[in-house]
Amino acid sequence: MVMRGAIIKVVIIFLIPFAVVCASCVSLSTKAGGIEPGFLPMEGKKYEVAGKASGESSSFYFLWLIPFTPQHRLEEALRLAMQEKGADNLIDIRWYVERQIWILGTVYVIHAEGTAIRFTDDAAEENLPRKKPQKNIIVK
């Protein structure tokens, strides 16, 4: 009897909420977004590769229709990817959109990946200023 009561308590406290959370995700899908050779114009500029970078931008629609957060944007994901490496530009860009449908609403996430580059000395003086890595940047 004591054992049965303990088992029932475990089920109520842990398993039922776990099952509800698992059941809350109605659908999960990913759609290929596209390919871009580069984010910013860079005709003829010399550059050095800073490494792979990735960024995300997401939004939540309450009850699947009402926007709760600013809309997800590819530009935001790309700028966050550039900031990750302190890069001047992003090339070889691939991006995709993930959609999660939950009981309370829908979450959209844009994932962008690419190669971060920094312009070398003479190219940097001409146009875009070189940006130092910054943290906690809010991208509007």
Place this chain on the structure above:
Amino acid sequence: MKMFSVCVAVLLACAMATSCITAPVCVTASTTPVYGKMNVEKLGKTSGSSSAWSILGLWMIGRPDIGMAIDEALRAKNATALTDVRCYETWRWFLFFSTTTVYVEGEAVRIHNER
């Protein structure tokens, strides 16, 4: 005879519960910046694909990776980039599962004297 009719009816119902659709994803000049004084060697047409499965068409396992599709296209011709790139996606629905496949097609090129 009755069992045979039931089996045929079930198979027909399963066949009718399938669907397929193809839609464009993107068109772009190249996968990497190609401009000006770059020495580009054309290697011919190439293509690649990447697929993902979905349970009941609702929960996707993995994702159709456009990067992997590009890598497959590049490996086929030992190229460094693609030009005249076209991408499209195909969804196929079956009774209990569905598949999503992204295709990448383009002209394979090898870039010399980069940067």
